[in-house]
Amino acid sequence: MELILFYLFAGVVVSSALLVVFFRNPLSSALALVAALFGVAALFVLLHAYFLAAIQVLVYAGAVMVLFIFIIMMMNLDLTTLRKIHYSFTGIVGALFGSYLAAILILRLGYFSEAARATPEDYGSIASIGKLLFTDYQVPFEMTSLLLLVAIIGAVMLAKKEAKHAARQAP
Amino acid sequence: MVIFIALAKIIIIPVLVLNLIPLLIWMERKGAAYIQDRRGPNRANILGIRLGGMVHNFADVIKLLTKEENLPDGANRFYFYLAPFLAMFVSFVTVAVIPFGDDVHLGDLVFSLRVTDASVGMLYIFAIVSLSVYGVMLGGWASNSKFSLLGGLRVASQMISYEIALSLAAVSLFMVTESVDLGTMVRAQGELPWHWNFFHQPLAFLIFLVAAFAETNRNPFDLAEGESEIVGYHLEYSSMKFALFFMAEYAAIAVSSAILVTLFFGGWQIPGFSTETLLQGGEFYLKNVGLGVAAFSALTGLVLLTQYRPGKNGDLRDYEVLVLGIPALLAGLGLGAYLMWMGLPPLADWVAPVFVAALQAACFLFKVLCFCFFFVWVRWTLPRFRYDQVMSFGWKGMLPIALANILGTGIYLLIRG
Numbered sequence: 385m386e387l388i389l390f391y392l393f394a395g396v397v398v399s400s401a402l403l404v405v406f407f408r409n410p411l412s413s414a415l416a417l418v419a420a421l422f423g424v425a426a427l428f429v430l431l432h433a434y435f436l437a438a439i440q441v442l443v444y445a446g447a448v449m450v451l452f453i454f455i456i457m458m459m460n461l462d463l464t465t466l467r468k469i470h471y472s473f474t475g476i477v478g479a480l481f482g483s484y485l486a487a488i489l490i491l492r493l494g495y496f497s498e499a500a501r502a503t504p505e506d507y508g509s510i511a512s513i514g515k516l517l518f519t520d521y522q523v524p525f526e527m528t529s530l531l532l533l534v535a536i537i538g539a540v541m542l543a544k545k546e547a548k549h550a551a552r553q554a555p
Numbered sequence: 556m557v558i559f560i561a562l563a564k565i566i567i568i569p570v571l572v573l574n575l576i577p578l579l580i581w582m583e584r585k586g587a588a589y590i591q592d593r594r595g596p597n598r599a600n601i602l603g604i605r606l607g608g609m610v611h612n613f614a615d616v617i618k619l620l621t622k623e624e625n626l627p628d629g630a631n632r633f634y635f636y637l638a639p640f641l642a643m644f645v646s647f648v649t650v651a652v653i654p655f656g657d658d659v660h661l662g663d664l665v666f667s668l669r670v671t672d673a674s675v676g677m678l679y680i681f682a683i684v685s686l687s688v689y690g691v692m693l694g695g696w697a698s699n700s701k702f703s704l705l706g707g708l709r710v711a712s713q714m715i716s717y718e719i720a721l722s723l724a725a726v727s728l729f730m731v732t733e734s735v736d737l738g739t740m741v742r743a744q745g746e747l748p749w750h751w752n753f754f755h756q757p758l759a760f761l762i763f764l765v766a767a768f769a770e771t772n773r774n775p776f777d778l779a780e781g782e783s784e785i786v787g788y789h790l791e792y793s794s795m796k797f798a799l800f801f802m803a804e805y806a807a808i809a810v811s812s813a814i815l816v817t818l819f820f821g822g823w824q825i826p827g828f829s830t831e832t833l834l835q836g837g838e839f840y841l842k843n844v845g846l847g848v849a850a851f852s853a854l855t856g857l858v859l860l861t862q863y864r865p866g867k868n869g870d871l872r873d874y875e876v877l878v879l880g881i882p883a884l885l886a887g888l889g890l891g892a893y894l895m896w897m898g899l900p901p902l903a904d905w906v907a908p909v910f911v912a913a914l915q916a917a918c919f920l921f922k923v924l925c926f927c928f929f930f931v932w933v934r935w936t937l938p939r940f941r942y943d944q945v946m947s948f949g950w951k952g953m954l955p956i957a958l959a960n961i962l963g964t965g966i967y968l969l970i971r972g
Contacts, residue, residue, distance in 0.1 A: 411634075411696070418689075438678035446685025450692070450715060457696050457704065509674070510735060 390430055397423035410456050414449060421445045433508035564670045568655070569647045575809040576802050577612040579927055583805075584608060586931040603871025604878065622794040627698050630791070634697035639792070639799035642690030646806035649683045652676050653813050654738045656823045656915035657830045659908050667738065668823075668912060676736040677729070680814060681722055684770060687807070688714050691779070694800070695788035707788035709942060710772060710779045716949040717769035717776075723957035724762040727964040728752055728818055741822030746829045753819040758960045760819045762953055767811040769949070772804060774934040776945055779804075812926035813919075820922055823915040830911060837907030842899055844914065849891035856884025 400419035407413040421444045428437035517525050581596075585608060588595030596611035604610060626632060651670035659666040673679055688711045695707015731752070732740045744751045753760040772779035780787050789800045816822060825833070833840055859880030867873055940948070 434673060434675045435678065438675045438682045441682035442678065442685050446682060446688070446718075447715070450685075450688050450711065453689075453692060454708065454711065457692065457708065510678075 386430060390427070393423045393426040393430065396420075397427065411453065414452050414456055417452075418445050418449045421449065431508070435508055435510050435513055560666065561670075568650055568670055572647060572650050572806055572809055575923075575927075576805045577609070578924075579805045579808060579931075580612060580615070581607075581609050582924075582928060583931050583934075584611070586928065587935045590932070590935040600872055600875070603873070603875050605872065605875060606879075616798075619795055619798040624796070625791070625793040627700060627791040629699040631697040631699070634693045636796070638690050638694035638697060639796045639803070640690075641693065642687065642803035643799050643806065645683055645687040645690065646803050646810055649680055649810045650813065652679050652737055653810075653817055654741055654822060655919055656912040657742075658738075659912045661905050661908060666912075668916065669738070672736075672738070674736055676734075676738070676740075677725055677818075678735055681718075681725075684721075685718055687770070690800075690803070691788045694792065698788075698791035700791050702786050703788055703790045706779065706786040706790065709786065710788055713772075713776060713778055713945055713949070714770055716946060717766040717953070720762055720949060720953035720957050721766035721770060723954070723961060724759045724766065725818065727756055727759045727957075727961050730961070730964050730968060731755060737817050737822070741817055741824065744821045744824060746821070746824045746827060748821070748826050751819065751821040751824075756819070756960075756964070758956065758963075762957050762960070763818065764815065765953065767815060768930070768933065769945070771807040771811050771930070773808065773930055775937045775940050777934075777939045778942060778945065808927055808930050809923065812923045812930065815926055816919065816922040823919040825915060825918045830915070833911045833914065834907055837910060838899055838902060840914070841902075841906070841910050842894055844910075845894050846891060849887045849889075849894065851887070852883050853887025853891065856880045856882070856887060860884065 397420050400416045400423060403416040404413045404420065407416060421440060425437040425440040425445075428434075428440060585595045596608040597605060599605065599608075599611040599614040601610055601613070626635065652673055654667065654669045656668040659668065691714070692707045692711045695703045695705075695710075698704070728740065729735050732743045734740060734743070740752075748754070768774075769776040779789075789797055792800060828840075857880075859876045862876045863873075863880075865873060
C-alpha cells in the first residue's frame, strides 16, 4: 500500500515538475509547480513527517506560489512572444549546473536509502523539530531569519526609492 | 471494518457541511429580513408547505441549474471551470480535523468523531485555508475581464494579509495548550465555560474572529463582492458555477464557525457536563433529554396551532400550520406520556456512549449555528471597509496586536512556570 502510494505521488511530482518546464503559459507552469509541491508534501506524509508536510503546503503552495501567480497575473504576459525559444549564456550555465546537481543526486542514491531505515518514536513531531531548531541549530536558524529580514527591508527600500522618484517626476 | 468506518466518516462529515449551506442561506435571508424590519421569503411552497421560507432554497437551486452557462470571450476554459471547484474543495477539506464529539468507546472499538486524527491538526487547517486564495485568483484571472482580475487580486491580497494575523492569534493558543491537535485542545478546555479559551485569551479570540471574517470575505471585509463598484472575482460567472462560489462562501462560514467554536468555545463540551458524568448517568440524561424534546415539540405544535387563520392567504398555505402543528403536538405528547408512564426500556450497552456522542455533536452544532448567526448579524449591521482601510488595519493593527499577545502569553507562561 505504502509503496503504491509512494510511486503514485512520486509520479505526480516528476510529471508535474516536467510540466513546469514544458508548459508555454507561465501561469500553467506555476500551477504545475504547485502540484509538484503538493506531491512532495504527500511524500513527507508517507515518511511520517506530518509537520513538514503541513509547512510545505502552508509556506510554498499557500504563500510563495501565490505571490508568483500574483506577479504573473499583474505582468499580463504576451503569449506570442513567449513561444520563441531563446538560447542564452545564462541558460547554458544553468543547464551545466543543473546536470552537475543531478549527477550528484544520482550518484548518492544508494547512500541515502540505507540510512533512512530506523526512525525514532517522535520523529518529525513539532516538539522534536522545535527542540532541534532552538538548541543544535540555533545559530543557523537565527541567521536565516536575519537574512530574510534583510531581504524584506531591501525590497521595501527598492520599492520606496522608485516611488519617490516617480512622485518627483509628476507635474 | 476500519476502512468502512473511515469511508463513512469521509462521506458523512462533508455532507453535513453541505447540508448546512441551505440552512445558512435561509438564516441569512431571514436574519437580513428581520434586521431590516421585513419578513423575508414566504411565498415559495410545496403544496402549501413553506417551513418558514426554507422551501425557497429549492426554488433557488432550480433557477440556478436552469440558467444559461456563460463562457466569456477569450477566457481560459480550463481554469475558468477549475476555479469554482477549488473554492468548494477547500471549504470541505478543512473540516476533516475538527472533532464533533469525544471519542466513543464501544467495547474495544474506539471511534474518534472526526475524519482524521492527524497530529498536526490546526497546521493542516492553516495549510488548506492558505490554498483558498487559488480559487479566487484563478476565477478572476481566467474570466479575461479587467474587473474580475482586479477583484481577484484585491481579495487575494486581503486573504494573504489576514491569514498572518489568523495564524499568529492561534499561536498563543498553542502556547497555552502545548498542542496543535484540535482534539487535545478541546479536551484541555474542560466543560466549564470560564475555562474555555475565549476567557483566557480574549485578545487572541478577537483577532481570530476578525481575521476569520476577512478570510471568509464577509462584511465588513466584503471586497470580494463589492456591490457598490462591481469589482469581484466572480463577475463573469453564471448559473451553477456562480452558485458554487456562493456555496463555497457559506461552507467557509460554517467551517470557520466550527474552528472558532473548537478553539475558543470548548468545541463539543457541554457546559457543566463532562463526558464521564454523562456516561455514568446515561439513562437519567437520556430520559430527561427525551422529555425536553417532547416538551419542545408539543409547545411548538401548540404555538403553530394558535397561528391558524382560515382564509388569510386563500390557498393551501393556510393549512401549513395545521399540517405541521398537529403532528408536532401529537408526537410531543405521545413521547412525553410514554417516557413518563412507561419509562425507558432496558438499554443495550452501546446506547449510552452513542447517546452521549450525539448530545455532544448536537451541542457542537448548536454553538456553530450561533456563530453562523453572528456572521449574518454582522453582515447586515456594519458597513464595508474601504480597500486601503482593510490593508492598513490588517498590517498595522492586527499584526502588531497579535505579536504583542504572543509576547504577553509567553511572559505569563514564564512567570507561572
